[in-house]
Amino acid sequence: MSVLIFVENWDGKFKKLSFELISYGAKLAEMLHTEVVALTIGAVENAELKKLGNYGAARIINAVNDKINVFDSQAYTSIIAGFARQEASTIVALSNNNMGKAIAPRLSVQLKAGLGAGVSKLPLGLNPFIVYKKVYSGNAFSHLVIKTEIKILTLAQNSFELIETPNNAVISTITAEWNPESIRTRVSEVQKQSGKILLTDADVVISGGRGMKSSDNWGPIVELAELLGAATACSRPVSDEGWRPHDEHTGQTGKIIAPNLYFAIGISGATQHLAGVSSSKFIVAINTDKDAPIFSAAQYGIVGDASKVLPKLVEAVKEIKGK
Amino acid sequence: MKILVCISNVPDTTTKVKFIDDFKKLDTTGIQWVINPWDELSLTRALELKDDASNGIQSVTVAHVGLVGSEPTIRKALAIGADDAIRVNADPADAYFVAVQLANVLKLDSYDLIFCGIESSDFNGSSVGAMLAEFLEYPSVSSVSGVRIENGVLIINREIDGGKEILTVPIPVVAIVQKGIAREPRIAAMRGIMMARTKPLKVVEPIIVDSFTEIVSYEMPKPRAACKFVDPENPRQLIELLQNEAKII
Numbered sequence: 001m002s003v004l005i006f007v008e009n010w011d012g013k014f015k016k017l018s019f020e021l022i023s024y025g026a027k028l029a030e031m032l033h034t035e036v037v038a039l040t041i042g043a044v045e046n047a048e049l050k051k052l053g054n055y056g057a058a059r060i061i062n063a064v065n066d067k068i069n070v071f072d073s074q075a076y077t078s079i080i081a082g083f084a085r086q087e088a089s090t091i092v093a094l095s096n097n098n099m100g101k102a103i104a105p106r107l108s109v110q111l112k113a114g115l116g117a118g119v120s121k122l123p124l125g126l127n128p129f130i131v132y133k134k135v136y137s138g139n140a141f142s143h144l145v146i147k148t149e150i151k152i153l154t155l156a157q158n159s160f161e162l163i164e165t166p167n168n169a170v171i172s173t174i175t176a177e178w179n180p181e182s183i184r185t186r187v188s189e190v191q192k193q194s195g196k197i198l199l200t201d202a203d204v205v206i207s208g209g210r211g212m213k214s215s216d217n218w219g220p221i222v223e224l225a226e227l228l229g230a231a232t233a234c235s236r237p238v239s240d241e242g243w244r245p246h247d248e249h250t251g252q253t254g255k256i257i258a259p260n261l262y263f264a265i266g267i268s269g270a271t272q273h274l275a276g277v278s279s280s281k282f283i284v285a286i287n288t289d290k291d292a293p294i295f296s297a298a299q300y301g302i303v304g305d306a307s308k309v310l311p312k313l314v315e316a317v318k319e320i321k322g323k
Numbered sequence: 324m325k326i327l328v329c330i331s332n333v334p335d336t337t338t339k340v341k342f343i344d345d346f347k348k349l350d351t352t353g354i355q356w357v358i359n360p361w362d363e364l365s366l367t368r369a370l371e372l373k374d375d376a377s378n379g380i381q382s383v384t385v386a387h388v389g390l391v392g393s394e395p396t397i398r399k400a401l402a403i404g405a406d407d408a409i410r411v412n413a414d415p416a417d418a419y420f421v422a423v424q425l426a427n428v429l430k431l432d433s434y435d436l437i438f439c440g441i442e443s444s445d446f447n448g449s450s451v452g453a454m455l456a457e458f459l460e461y462p463s464v465s466s467v468s469g470v471r472i473e474n475g476v477l478i479i480n481r482e483i484d485g486g487k488e489i490l491t492v493p494i495p496v497v498a499i500v501q502k503g504i505a506r507e508p509r510i511a512a513m514r515g516i517m518m519a520r521t522k523p524l525k526v527v528e529p530i531i532v533d534s535f536t537e538i539v540s541y542e543m544p545k546p547r548a549a550c551k552f553v554d555p556e557n558p559r560q561l562i563e564l565l566q567n568e569a570k571i572i
């Protein structure tokens with residue numbers, strides 16, 4: 001028995017969500033009186049692998065193969081399922097990000113294991129096995145019973161704290177069983193932006209809506225983001241208008257994020273927008289309309305004109321940070 | 324090439340959900356049911372592909388697992404422009420159950436390009452598309468933000484962290500779509516609404532299978548503390564609160 005954690009790595013590096021997942025797995029393993037085995041696919045250096053041990057992984061397996069140079073959900077699934085069988089894992093956990101969403105449902109079918117997608121707490125009960133997850137785009141939560149013997153879980157980002165439990169983890173590097181012919185997806189081109197803080201990774205996000213009036217007024221938002229090490233985002237009409245790039249659009253039909261702090265500036269707070277940001281720990285709203293629905297979701301608010309408030313806010317941050 | 328668009332039937336996105344029976348069941352009074360927004364966009368893209376004759380799309384079919392009550396939603400998809408529809412006559416117990424039923428539909432009739440949405444706005448499972456692909460042993464591409472056909476080959480854009488990839492995949496394939504797949508959902512025109520009444524809607528009986536999961540109860544989100552307002556003339560106070568009270572910056 002074991003809890004198997006599939007941790008994604010990005011060009012050999014882990015991210016905060018990787019450590020959240022290991023922390024979660026370690027707590028889960030404690031509840032089940034078993035150990036956590038972490039599996040990552042694609043070469044990662046030992047020093048980086050060791051970091052997983054700091055959050056409680058007892059064993060760390062790095063499955064490598066030179067021919068693994070594209071993400072193919074079928075191939076990844078078969079590798080992970082193979083380990084789950086070998087380790088007799090009763091729980092397999094992944095992050096609820098793009099890759100997790102592509103693999104977890106396939107694992108569910110392969111391992112005949114029920115899937116709890118986007119869980120945001122430790123199980124509420126073990127027998128029956130009850131997980132807690134959002135439903136109706138964050139307008140409610142559910143208690144979901146997983147009835148199968150093996151369970152697959154994906155953990156919602158930023159929903160579980162990092163817990164350091166240093167472990168003298170045993171690291172092993174092995175060759176992943178992999179038949180390159182089985183891969184049917186071919187990547188013909190990759191377009192990547194570098195240097196930008198990714199919206200899905202950011203702890204702080206500064207977001208603007210239609211109340212910003214025009215793309216010309218984004219200066220202070222970008223400046224504030226730079227000062228706070230934040231990512232920039234926007235509401236859907238803003239990206240539809242072409243004021244900001246499409247990958248910044250948050251909400252039900254855009255990115256779903258859960259930063260520690262979300263600034264909603266000139267955003268009314270429509271349910272479809274909130275569906276993408278309501279898991280933020282804190283929301284700050286700046287809006288001219290004191291009755292805007294965003295203020296019901298926010299902890300801090302300023303009723304005022306963004307074009308007047310923002311420059312002052314930028315100055316205040318500069319002053320405080322400058323100290 | 325034949326396209327299948329899988330659609331789920333969900334409460335309108337502005338619905339304030341409520342529960343009955345001691346938080347065990349959704350209160351459906353007054354709820355307006357709609358095509359899941361992602362599926363509406365997939366359908367739009369499927370029809371755009373079909374409109375361009377050079378793509379050689381023979382038909383666009385919609386498939387849905389649900390009881391007779393969801394037929395208005397299916398008719399809406401037909402009114403928007405789907406050629407025909409298949410309804411598996413069963414309550415969609417969970418994602419696994421739905422995927423089993425859809426896989427069966429694909430065994431009865433073959434399709435080359437199957438669209439699923441990244442998630443249903445009801446149970447937020449993000450599961451059915453990739454489960455379906457696994458049942459059929461088809462390749463799948465997740466986070467799809469664009470699909471086109473060039474010389475009979477499917478070209479798919481996939482979003483990755485901080486960028487995108489352009490892929491080619493052989494058919495049949497399951498494309499799990501997200502933002503970008505189509506700009507605005509296509510709206511049914513009067514003519515479409517008239518025609519939808521007579522378009523074929525086939526009802527298939529379900530395969531008997533147990534679900535893997537079951538929602539036993541619901542909870543409403545904890546009410547957030549009331550918003551604390553800061554003087555617009557003095558936003559410095561906001562930064563101080565974020566530092567000293569919330570302790571997040």
Ligand SMILES: Cc1cc2nc3c(=O)[nH]c(=O)nc-3n(C[C@H](O)[C@H](O)[C@H](O)COP(=O)(O)OP(=O)(O)OC[C@H]3O[C@@H](n4cnc5c(N)ncnc54)[C@H](O)[C@@H]3O)c2cc1C
Nearest residue numbers: 209210211235236251252253266267268272273288289306
């Ligand atoms: C199926 C569906 C899916 C959708 N998905 C999304 C989604 O994913 N994300 C999304 O964002 N939307 C989505 N929408 C759209 C959503 O319903 C709203 O229309 C949208 O969120 C509104 O954007 P906004 O708040 O920027 O603009 P508005 O609603 O126009 O709000 C502008 C706000 O700015 C304030 N304002 C005006 N001037 C100023 C000023 N000078 N200073 C400060 N404040 C000012 C106004 O008081 C107002 O509150 C979706 C809609 C549908 C039907």
Ligand SMILES: Nc1ncnc2c1ncn2[C@@H]1O[C@H](COP(=O)(O)O)[C@@H](O)[C@H]1O
Nearest residue numbers: 329331388439440442443448449450451
């Ligand atoms: N009952 C259903 N009938 C047909 N397709 C469905 C059904 N439920 C979900 N789907 C498809 O699966 C996608 C993802 O749904 P889910 O896995 O439930 O989040 C949806 O966007 C649909 O394409």
